[in-house]
Amino acid sequence: MAHTSSRIASADRRQQIMRVAMALFALQGFEGTTTRQIAERAGVNEAIIFRHFPRKEDLYWAVIDSKCQTAGKREKLAAALHSSENDRVIFASIAEDILRRNTEDSTLSRLLLFTALENHRLSHRFFRTYVAENYEALAAHIRRRIQEKRFRRVDPLLAARGFLGMVIYHFLIQELFGGKHYQKFDRKQVSDVLTDIWLQGMQARAGAPLKPDGRAKRR
């Protein structure tokens, strides 16, 4: 039905359209989603969408922008990193948090991936907000541990990427590629095991041989 909606304030309608659009874009991508579909699911006439957003693409970027601005996430990670717990607890909780948040709602991940694949020009900002910032905070923590000579001397950014890679790749395989249809994993066990591997791998040990410098070149 096209008129299940009553007259509501402009800002509210705008937000509602964005919510609906976000869900659809995340599920089907930009090209795969039609404005009619968005209108139907929002319960408004298609023309209303174009009153708020002149072109379909404007709606898309508005959705991306709003996702970029809802921070919330980085602070949680930063808080975990500055707690007094030991590294095992800290890293395992970060891993578990990533897994939990993404399995509960994969909208953000899907939107991020679709944007990266479909649109080459503006996905960078999205990437910087959601990926770069996140693992720069992690890299700072790792850098501190290296200075304390508790971690080995490796590029902190690469090490952070390695940790997040183990966790996020697992989520991708399970949730996006359908890995969960073949094998189920306990979230806590996954977090613990991956953290154990990475943490022991990062540990500075007397006998551990390592090339003089494992850092990457910056430009």
Next chain:
Amino acid sequence: MAHTSSRIASADRRQQIMRVAMALFALQGFEGTTTRQIAERAGVNEAIIFRHFPRKEDLYWAVIDSKCQTAGKREKLAAALHSSENDRVIFASIAEDILRRNTEDSTLSRLLLFTALENHRLSHRFFRTYVAENYEALAAHIRRRIQEKRFRRVDPLLAARGFLGMVIYHFLIQELFGGKHYQKFDRKQVSDVLTDIWLQGMQARAGAPLKPDGRAKRR
């Protein structure tokens, strides 16, 4: 120009269309690619496409199928695993191989991701061919090392996923999310560092505490 092509054998034309379609699907996804675009770039009339593939979707699955059948990859990994080199060399070369092959031609990765995102129903087969088989071979090697008591007792599949996750996530960030625009990495250094971390993390050590069993539940 619509008639730059001369008359060629049916099978050859079919293959040519598939090559062109593959490149476009990988770049723009299924929804983002039009049959007209494919025809133009193949230099043939649009109707020819439908002579070979009744529906656009048939062409898509033909492309996916052909990618699935060009094996080549798994054997290379298996060969590396059965060489007489030590683990450091083996794993680093696997990592480097993954990074090299994907940065040189990201078609397969993009196709894989697009399929996983756009199409829920048949990406599983694609996934099994290109992801599952690959890391099951790796898991078998890890399982052997665990039996030799050289690796810690963790779920081999999860450990394999951890290793591939570190490497593949790095590629995703660099190549798909535009990470390379901010920072360049040396491929060999990346492979060595990530391998070092993972390998030391997997090493069975006398003093290393570990929960009695880190395995996941199967169903």
Next chain:
DNA sequence: TGCCATAGTAAGTAATCACTTACTTTGTAC
């Protein structure tokens, strides 16, 4: 209560989509 800015709608538009039909050209076997 009546005004009026604006939220909302019906019914379009041209363009583009996947796909078809009716027809022409071409290599090859005899």
Next chain:
DNA sequence: GTACAAAGTAAGTGATTACTTACTATGGCA
């Protein structure tokens, strides 16, 4: 050389797309 199966083309089809236009309904304020 000609017959003919198959490769190729031009010009469509109706459906769907993003987007517009001309109009009506409604809530808040004087």
